[in-house]
Amino acid sequence: MDVLIQPFLSNTFMLRALIAGMLVSVSCGVVGTFIVLRGLAFIGDALAHGVLPGIAVAILLGIPGIVGAAVSAVVMIGGISLITNKSTLSSDTAIGLLFVGMLALGVVIVSRSTTFSGDLVRILFGEILGINAQSVILQAVATLAIILTAIVCARPFLLLCFSPEQAQVSGFSSKLYHNIMLTMIAVAVIISFQTVGTMLVFGMLLAPAGAAALLAKRMHTMMIYASLIGMVSVYSGLLVSYQFNIAAGSAIVLVATLIFFAVLLIKNLQLARSRQKGVPDHD
Amino acid sequence: MKHLTRIFLTPILIVVLLGLSACQPAAASPQNGKKTIVVTYSILGSVVKELVGDQANVVVSMPNGQDPHEWEPSAKDIETLTHADLIVQNGLGLEGGMEKSLAQAKEAGVKFFTASEHITIRTVGTGEGIPSGDPDQAVGAQDPHLWTDPVAMKQIVDALTQTLQTELGIDVSANAKLMDAKLDSLNQEVATEVNALPASSRKLVTGHESLGYFAQRYEFKLVGAIIPSLDTQAQASASDMAALAKLIKDNQVKAIFTELGTPANVSESIGKETGVKVIELTTHALPKSGDYFDFMHNLAQTIIDGLK
Numbered sequence: 001m002d003v004l005i006q007p008f009l010s011n012t013f014m015l016r017a018l019i020a021g022m023l024v025s026v027s028c029g030v031v032g033t034f035i036v037l038r039g040l041a042f043i044g045d046a047l048a049h050g051v052l053p054g055i056a057v058a059i060l061l062g063i064p065g066i067v068g069a070a071v072s073a074v075v076m077i078g079g080i081s082l083i084t085n086k087s088t089l090s091s092d093t094a095i096g097l098l099f100v101g102m103l104a105l106g107v108v109i110v111s112r113s114t115t116f117s118g119d120l121v122r123i124l125f126g127e128i129l130g131i132n133a134q135s136v137i138l139q140a141v142a143t144l145a146i147i148l149t150a151i152v153c154a155r156p157f158l159l160l161c162f163s164p165e166q167a168q169v170s171g172f173s174s175k176l177y178h179n180i181m182l183t184m185i186a187v188a189v190i191i192s193f194q195t196v197g198t199m200l201v202f203g204m205l206l207a208p209a210g211a212a213a214l215l216a217k218r219m220h221t222m223m224i225y226a227s228l229i230g231m232v233s234v235y236s237g238l239l240v241s242y243q244f245n246i247a248a249g250s251a252i253v254l255v256a257t258l259i260f261f262a263v264l265l266i267k268n269l270q271l272a273r274s275r276q277k278g279v280p281d282h283d
Numbered sequence: 284m285k286h287l288t289r290i291f292l293t294p295i296l297i298v299v300l301l302g303l304s305a306c307q308p309a310a311a312s313p314q315n316g317k318k319t320i321v322v323t324y325s326i327l328g329s330v331v332k333e334l335v336g337d338q339a340n341v342v343v344s345m346p347n348g349q350d351p352h353e354w355e356p357s358a359k360d361i362e363t364l365t366h367a368d369l370i371v372q373n374g375l376g377l378e379g380g381m382e383k384s385l386a387q388a389k390e391a392g393v394k395f396f397t398a399s400e401h402i403t404i405r406t407v408g409t410g411e412g413i414p415s416g417d418p419d420q421a422v423g424a425q426d427p428h429l430w431t432d433p434v435a436m437k438q439i440v441d442a443l444t445q446t447l448q449t450e451l452g453i454d455v456s457a458n459a460k461l462m463d464a465k466l467d468s469l470n471q472e473v474a475t476e477v478n479a480l481p482a483s484s485r486k487l488v489t490g491h492e493s494l495g496y497f498a499q500r501y502e503f504k505l506v507g508a509i510i511p512s513l514d515t516q517a518q519a520s521a522s523d524m525a526a527l528a529k530l531i532k533d534n535q536v537k538a539i540f541t542e543l544g545t546p547a548n549v550s551e552s553i554g555k556e557t558g559v560k561v562i563e564l565t566t567h568a569l570p571k572s573g574d575y576f577d578f579m580h581n582l583a584q585t586i587i588d589g590l591k
Contacts, residue, residue, distance in 0.1 A: 007358070007362075010362070011358075011361070011362050011365065012365070012387070012390075012391060013361055013362075013365065013384075013387050014358065014362075127383055129358055129361055129383075129384070130382075130383025130384060130386075130387065132383075132386070132387075132390075238358075241357070241358050242358040242359065245357040245358070245359065246357075248358065
């Protein structure tokens with residue numbers, strides 16, 4: 001059992017990675033639940049990739065990548081709103097356009113500067129083992145903000161997820177709360193890219209929440225399960241990365257995905273078994 | 284809700300069992316009471332090993348043959364770094380992928396010896412190769428490839444001997460004397476061999492700008508590089524390629540030397556276009572013997588043979 005704790009006790013960088021990962025699990029658990037319930041996976045993925053040009057420009061200018069990522073996210077969300085408002089195009093066309101356009105812009109910026117390639121890999125896949133104390137504090141603040149927003153907006157979010165028509169009736173502007181949700185997704189993506197990277201943060205948003213959706217029917221329970229599953233993934237992933245010399249960020253996302261499939265399998269086996277016994281399906 | 288607990292426990296158990304099944308204990312430092320010196324890359328590592336002998340444990344972070352500009356440490360590698368008694372690094376941004384880990388080691392209070400602080404740093408000069416707009420290749424940019432100059436290595440050996448005494452209380456002055464003599468001889472030998480080449484043949488085109496110190500010491504002209512940068516991570520562009528082909532023809536360069544990380548297809552196409560030989564050169568890795576002196580002899584010999 002000692003082998004399960006030792007790497008974290010004797011290494012500050014492992015402990016810090018663990019804490020950062022736990023924070024990411026909570027933010028992604030909360031935000032991921034909205035993504036799964038509202039079908040926002042596409043825009044979540046678009047945001048995860050669309051932050052690339054912002055980060056690239058920020059690194060070139062010597063300012064923190066997070067600032068660049070934030071600017072990118074604003075541009076993307078703004079761009080999507082603009083297209084959907086000024087045309088009859090559906091939102092997924094708008095999202096697709098911004099997604100591909102900004103990703104291409106990011107690649108062009110990166111290819112113009114010859115000092116970039118290694119940094120690009122680290123942006124895409126994260127550098128959780130290199131996290132410093134400042135970043136952890138920033139993540140804690142952002143995670144807190146996400147939790148608070150989720151609590152404050154609990155009722156309108158609940159209505160948006162389960163009965164959008166009722167949201168309008170109850171006097172909540174669905175547009176406003178939709179945008180707040182998008183902003184939360186953007187914040188979750190931005191603070192997480194340092195740990196798992198922009199390519200993989202999407203995995204942390206979907207896999208734990210997806211597994212939680214199979215286990216729980218109520219929004220707040222889903223969020224708790226998603227966060228817990230995320231945390232288990234972070235812990236196991238870091239341990240596996242340490243023991244088997246595997247890239248840490250990818251190990252974490254791989255574990256989260258495996259847990260999802262394990263839950264899916266078990267759920268289906270249980271359903272099959274209860275059908276066999278002639279017992280009516282209950283959750 | 285007990286079936287839920289089962290659902291939860293099963294995946295966790297699977298992961299935990301996987302983890303336990305092939306576990307090794309945490310990277311333990313050798314229990315022999317000696318200090319541990321960690322050197323970042325293999326070439327510098329071989330020199331430090333020879334200097335220190337068996338007075339301390341010398342560990343090299345990067346496996347020999349890995350690209351020092353790009354290699355990234357694993358969790359266990361970072362653990363070794365943060366628990367070292369002394370880290371010997373190159374400096375000048377050579378170890379690109381180790382930046383954050385080295386910073387963590389510094390934060391953990393590990394002592395550092397930076398090789399580049401004890402030599403005369405070479406900066407990129409005007410008219411050298413292709414100006415690519417890359418800050419790495421701008422005139423005045425600092426060149427980290429100090430190991431191709433035996434005289435620079437001698438300065439490092441001397442400085443490190445002092446650091447080992449003051450920081451770790453280890454006296455390696457006897458070995459230092461031997462190595463100084465060996466490095467002096469090496470310098471003389473290479474200079475003599477190189478003199479067989481007429482000045483008009485001493486023109487270098489390499490994979491990236493890695494032979495600056497060698498060129499400075501032995502009077503070669505740096506015509507250009509396939510990747511116009513001090514770093515392998517940069518990319519070649521079409522205009523740079525055309526400029527390089529022209530430079531090769533104008534300077535009547537006899538061979539192009541490719542290195543670790545040089546894109547093969549690009550070097551071949553330039554070779555075909557200019558009609559010049561493409562020769563592989565090992566500049567960032569030790570030969571099988573793991574010896575620095577063999578490395579320098581091989582380097583010099585390959586260059587001289589290629590340009591005859």
